[in-house]
Amino acid sequence: MKVLVRANYKLPLVFCSFFALSLSFCHLSYCSSLQGDSEHYKKLRYKMVNRQIVARGVADEKVLQAMRNVPRHLFVPENRRSTAYGDFPLPIGYGQTISQPYIVAFMTELLKPEKDDVAFEVGTGSGYQAAVLGKIVKRVYTMEIIPPLGNAAEKRLKEAGYDNITIKVGDGYNGWEEHAPFDCIIVTAASDHIPPPLIKQLKNGGKMAIPVGHPFQVQNLMLIEKSEEGEIQIKNILPVRFVPLRRKWR
Numbered sequence: 001m002k003v004l005v006r007a008n009y010k011l012p013l014v015f016c017s018f019f020a021l022s023l024s025f026c027h028l029s030y031c032s033s034l035q036g037d038s039e040h041y042k043k044l045r046y047k048m049v050n051r052q053i054v055a056r057g058v059a060d061e062k063v064l065q066a067m068r069n070v071p072r073h074l075f076v077p078e079n080r081r082s083t084a085y086g087d088f089p090l091p092i093g094y095g096q097t098i099s100q101p102y103i104v105a106f107m108t109e110l111l112k113p114e115k116d117d118v119a120f121e122v123g124t125g126s127g128y129q130a131a132v133l134g135k136i137v138k139r140v141y142t143m144e145i146i147p148p149l150g151n152a153a154e155k156r157l158k159e160a161g162y163d164n165i166t167i168k169v170g171d172g173y174n175g176w177e178e179h180a181p182f183d184c185i186i187v188t189a190a191s192d193h194i195p196p197p198l199i200k201q202l203k204n205g206g207k208m209a210i211p212v213g214h215p216f217q218v219q220n221l222m223l224i225e226k227s228e229e230g231e232i233q234i235k236n237i238l239p240v241r242f243v244p245l246r247r248k249w250r
């Protein structure tokens with residue numbers, strides 16, 4: 001009888017501890033799935049860098065590290081996050097796109113950015129390219145002609161703590177005189193010619209990357225180098241496809 005009573009006490013105890021154990025197990029697995037979320041994206045990011053960027057020849061360690069550090073999934077619309085690390089551009093609204101990761105890395109490397117550089121970008125879009133540059137250089141000035149895109153990028157970059165990036169809504173064709181000259185200029189929309197104000201605002205010894213060609217066709221990515229003496233050299237780098245550089249919104 002005594003034995004039976006003990007057994008009756010023990011049984012609920014066993015159930016209780018089983019219940020408590022499974023509760024804490026649930027809790028643990030919930031936590032790890034939350035952590036797994038960013039771990040998951042980090043894994044995808046490292047894979048992206050190895051398979052899409054290193055494999056195609058980008059070797060500047062500063063650029064690779066920046067591409068590993070900037071959480072690209074936070075720069076695409078929420079419903080696109082699962083494909084943020086794919087080998088392609090993605091729509092960001094208003095008919096615009098965030099460039100393919102490889103192109104972002106390739107263009108960044110082309111500029112040979114250094115930590116004390118001041119960079120200027122035409123075409124903020126999502127803010128991703130600016131964030132990648134911002135991880136390498138001292139300061140980035142970037143202009144976006146579509147106000148809702150520029151405002152959203154500003155908010156996104158501020159929330160993510162990028163405090164060396166300044167955004168202005170407006171036409172980047174004329175550059176940003178106030179902060180010129182720039183060590184690096186990157187234009188992420190295609191123009192049918194190289195805007196003269198941008199050449200003027202490039203520092204001696206500086207570099208500019210810009211897709212040149214007709215809108216909605218294949219364009220050429222050009223590298224413009226200004227020598228220490230102020231001489232201009234233009235190199236045709238590779239065929240690319242960008243959204244057009246426009247002079248006004250609407």
Ligand code: SAH
Nearest residue numbers: 123125126128129144145171172188245246
């Ligand atoms: N660099 C962006 C992608 C750019 S898409 C990113 O990392 O997400 C090209 C962007 O250039 C678009 O957002 C477009 O609105 C902008 N744009 C086009 N013409 C412009 C101009 N004249 N001045 C500033 N931005 C311009």
